[in-house]
Structures are given as C-alpha cells and as structure tokens.
Amino acid sequence: MLDFNPPNKPWKIPTLIANFTNRLEAIKFSFETILEFIELNQNKLDEERIDFIKPFLTKEETDTELKLKIELPLAQLPNLSKISKSGLNYRLSSPLVKRTFIISLVSEFDIFLSQLIRAIFYIKPEILNALDKQISFKQILEFDNLDSVKEHILEKEIETVLRESHTEHFKWLETKLGFNTLRKFDTKVWEDFIELTERRNLFVHCDGIVSSQYVKVCKENSVDNIKSIEVGKTLDVNKKYFHKAYSSIYEISIKLVHTIWRKLRPEEREEADNELNNLCVKLIAEEEYNLAIILLDFAFTEPIIKPANLQAKFLFTLNKAQTLKWSGQSSKVSELLNKQDWSVCSDEINLAKAVLLDEFDKAAKFMELIGNNPEKISIIHYRQWPIFKEFRGTQQFKETYQKIFNEPFEMLTEISPFIVEADKEEE
Numbered sequence: 001m002l003d004f005n006p007p008n009k010p011w012k013i014p015t016l017i018a019n020f021t022n023r024l025e026a027i028k029f030s031f032e033t034i035l036e037f038i039e040l041n042q043n044k045l046d047e048e049r050i051d052f053i054k055p056f057l058t059k060e061e062t063d064t065e066l067k068l069k070i071e072l073p074l075a076q077l078p079n080l081s082k083i084s085k086s087g088l089n090y091r092l093s094s095p096l097v098k099r100t101f102i103i104s105l106v107s108e109f110d111i112f113l114s115q116l117i118r119a120i121f122y123i124k125p126e127i128l129n130a131l132d133k134q135i136s137f138k139q140i141l142e143f144d145n146l147d148s149v150k151e152h153i154l155e156k157e158i159e160t161v162l163r164e165s166h167t168e169h170f171k172w173l174e175t176k177l178g179f180n181t182l183r184k185f186d187t188k189v190w191e192d193f194i195e196l197t198e199r200r201n202l203f204v205h206c207d208g209i210v211s212s213q214y215v216k217v218c219k220e221n222s223v224d225n226i227k228s229i230e231v232g233k234t235l236d237v238n239k240k241y242f243h244k245a246y247s248s249i250y251e252i253s254i255k256l257v258h259t260i261w262r263k264l265r266p267e268e269r270e271e272a273d274n275e276l277n278n279l280c281v282k283l284i285a286e287e288e289y290n291l292a293i294i295l296l297d298f299a300f301t302e303p304i305i306k307p308a309n310l311q312a313k314f315l316f317t318l319n320k321a322q323t324l325k326w327s328g329q330s331s332k333v334s335e336l337l338n339k340q341d342w343s344v345c346s347d348e349i350n351l352a353k354a355v356l357l358d359e360f361d362k363a364a365k366f367m368e369l370i371g372n373n374p375e376k377i378s379i380i381h382y383r384q385w386p387i388f389k390e391f392r393g394t395q396q397f398k399e400t401y402q403k404i405f406n407e408p409f410e411m412l413t414e415i416s417p418f419i420v421e422a423d424k425e426e427e
Contacts, residue, residue, distance in 0.1 A: 098237035
C-alpha cells in the first residue's frame with residue numbers, strides 16, 4: 001500500500017493555499033502595473049509624434065474643404081519611422097499583454113490543481129492504490145527505490161488528469177472523492193470559469209478567434225450570452241474582463257480546496273476555519289470586498305458553518321459585518337450582528353462588535369478590560385486590523401490607547417514585516 005510523505009514538498013493544504021493566492025495576487029498586480037506603463041507611454045508617444053509632425057504640417061483651405069499636408073525633409077524620415085514603429089509596438093503590446101495575463105491565470109489554476117491532486121494522494125493514498133496501473137519489471141529496475149516507483153505512478157496519473165478538459169478535472173475529483181457537488185458552488189462562477197478556460201484555449205491556439213469547440217463547450221455549460229457570439233469572431237480582453245476572470249479563478253479555487261480539505265481531514269476543520277477567516281481578513285485589508293463577501297457567504301453554507309465551533313462562527317459573522325460596512329452596506333450590519341447571542345463572547349469579540357456598531361464608548365471600555373495583552377489583541381492589531389480603521393480616528397480610541405500603551409497613537413512603536421516569502425521550489 002502506498003504510504004509516503006516526501007519531505008520538503010509544499011503539499012500541505014495551508015501552504016498550497018498561501019502559495020496560490022500570493023501568486024494570483026502577483027499576477028493581478030503585474031497586470032495593473034504593466035497596463036498602466038503601456039498606456040502612459042503610448043500617450044506620451046502620441047504627443048511626441050504630434051510635436052514631431054507639427055513643424056512640417058501645412059494647411060490648404062478652400063471654401064469647401066481643408067487639406068492637411070506633411071512636407072517632411074528626407075533626413076527626418078528615419079526619425080518618423082522610429083516613432084511610428086514604437087507606436088505600432090505599443091498598440092500591439094496592449095492586447096497581447098492582456099491575453100498573456102488571462103493565459104497566466106488559467107496556468108496558475110492548473111498548477112494549483114496538480115498540487116491539490118498530489119496532496120489528495122498523500123492524504124488519502126488508497127486512491128492511488130486503487131488505480132489500475134501497470135508497470136513492467138524492466139521499468140521498475142530503472143528506479144532507485146520503491147518510493148521512486150510510487151512517485152512515477154503519481155506523476156503519470158496527474159498528467160493523465162490534466163490532459164483532460166477543466167470540466168473533466170472536476171468530474172474526476174467528484175468520482176475519486178465521492179462528491180457530487182464540486183461543480184455546483186455557484187452557477188454563475190462555474191459558467192464564468194468554463195468560459196475563461198475556453199477563451200484561454202482560443203488565445204493559445206486560435207489567436208482569439210471563436211471556434212465551434214468554444215461555442216459547443218460554452219453552450220453545454222449554459223454560459224451567459226453565448227448565443228450572441230458567432231464562430232469566427234475575435235475575442236479580446238479588457239480590464240473589466242480580467243478582474244472578473246481573476247475573481248472567478250480565486251473563488252472557485254478557494255471553494256474547491258476548502259471543500260476537499262474538510263472532506264479528507266475532518267480533524268483539521270478548526271484549522272481550516274481559521275485559514276478561511278484569515279484569508280477573508282486579508283481580502284478585507286486589501287479592499288477586495290466582493291471576493292470577501294463571496295467567500296464569507298460560502299463560510300455560512302451548511303457544510304462549513306454547521307460543524308464550526310462558536311469562535312469560528314463569531315469571527316465569520318464579524319468579518320462579514322465589517323465587509324458589509326466598508327463596502328457601503330452599513331444598513332445590513334446591525335441586522336446581521338443582532339441575530340447572534342454575544343453574551344458568551346470574550347472581551348475582544350465584544351470589542352469588535354461594538355466598533356462595528358459605532359458604539360465607541362463601549363468599545364473603549366472593552367479596550368481597557370483587555371489591556372496590554374498581546375495574546376488577545378496586540379498593539380500591532382490595533383494599528384493594522386481593518387476592523388479598527390474608523391475607530392482609530394476617534395478620541396475614545398486615542399485616549400484609551402495612550403492609557404494602555406503609555407504612548408500617543410501617532411507614535412510608531414513597532415513595524416510588522418509584511419514580507420511574503422517566495423514560493424519554494426520542490427526539490
């Protein structure tokens with residue numbers, strides 16, 4: 001029976017999630033940065049071209065028309081050609097770069113999926129043992145040990161799965177893990193995900209020109225507005241589409257991994273809840289409110305929330321409440337918070353609730369009760385947690401903060417290093 005966990009492999013699910021989300025966020029950052037650079041330089045080049053042409057531009061005006069003529073000295077032709085070539089490069093680079101980032105998003109999902117499948121085999125090796133795989137004696141002799149044979153079989157199975165379509169990937173997971181709902185997290189996100197993966201195929205193989213295969217797969221998955229897209233049409237990418245694609249990949253991946261994690265390792269449910277809560281706080285801090293609400297709504301689905309402990313339930317509720325507040329839906333905050341019985345909660349939980357309800361006098365009293373206690377709430381938490389961002393500007397907060405920490409809030413006492421380590425390559 002297969003039973004091995006190779007060392008120095010990033011197969012553990014929290015590590016897998018952290019690496020995936022960090023890389024996805026890096027793609028989004030790069031997309032925005034590079035597109036801004038291209039647009040800025042294209043605008044500068046347009047101005048440069050106009051300034052270059054102006055001295056050589058003449059007008060011929062009659063009663064009925066205006067003619068513009070450029071009389072360019074032969075010596076200036078190389079300069080005009082250079083400017084024109086640069087302009088062409090920028091005009092072509094913008095759509096090409098946008099396509100490249102869509103391809104990168106789907107590639108990151110594929111990498112994530114391959115690592116998730118590997119994690120599944122390590123956690124539940126009986127799945128691999130049940131595979132009907134044959135290997136010759138001659139092939140066995142080529143390996144150094146039995147673990148190498150097992151690794152070979154594992155890699156071949158992952159390669160076989162990844163050669164199939166993305167729909168088949170999910171069907172494979174459903175079959176192997178005994179699920180029947182992995183494609184039913186949310187109808188709209190599944191449609192967006194399938195359309196995205198098929199559009200990626202068009203960019204890689206067809207220069208973005210719609211094929212009958214694209215239309216067929218999208219129709220099979222009830223993709224919205226597919227009837228208006230005809231074979232032969234060229235598809236492209238704008239900023240709105242990229243951000244929708246980013247959100248779709250992020251959402252479906254996190255929902256997938258958290259569903260599987262809880263299925264395979266029910267004893268790690270508390271850790272999984274903490275990971276999901278922390279990820280949502282990270283999204284809130286980055287003002288990714290739509291994604292945070294989507295994942296918090298997922299946290300409140302019965303398979304997640306029903307077995308969760310009280311602490312996790314309260315944290316999910318507080319994080320959803322602050323997401324609603326910061327996204328301009330303040331009217332829903334009190335309604336959500338008043339559904340819970342908070343009498344059994346700790347001082348730090350009640351502090352967060354008071355802050356969200358703008359009960360700042362009450363919040364200051366809870367601050368005093370907590371005191372200088374880093375195990376509950378540290379000075380860094382007060383400075384950086386998004387839940388306190390309005391409270392930090394009040395007199396109640398500043399006076400209580402100074403009383404607890406013996407310094408004014410404006411002083412910088414300690415800096416939390418926001419350093420994300422690069423992904424470690426598998427050895």
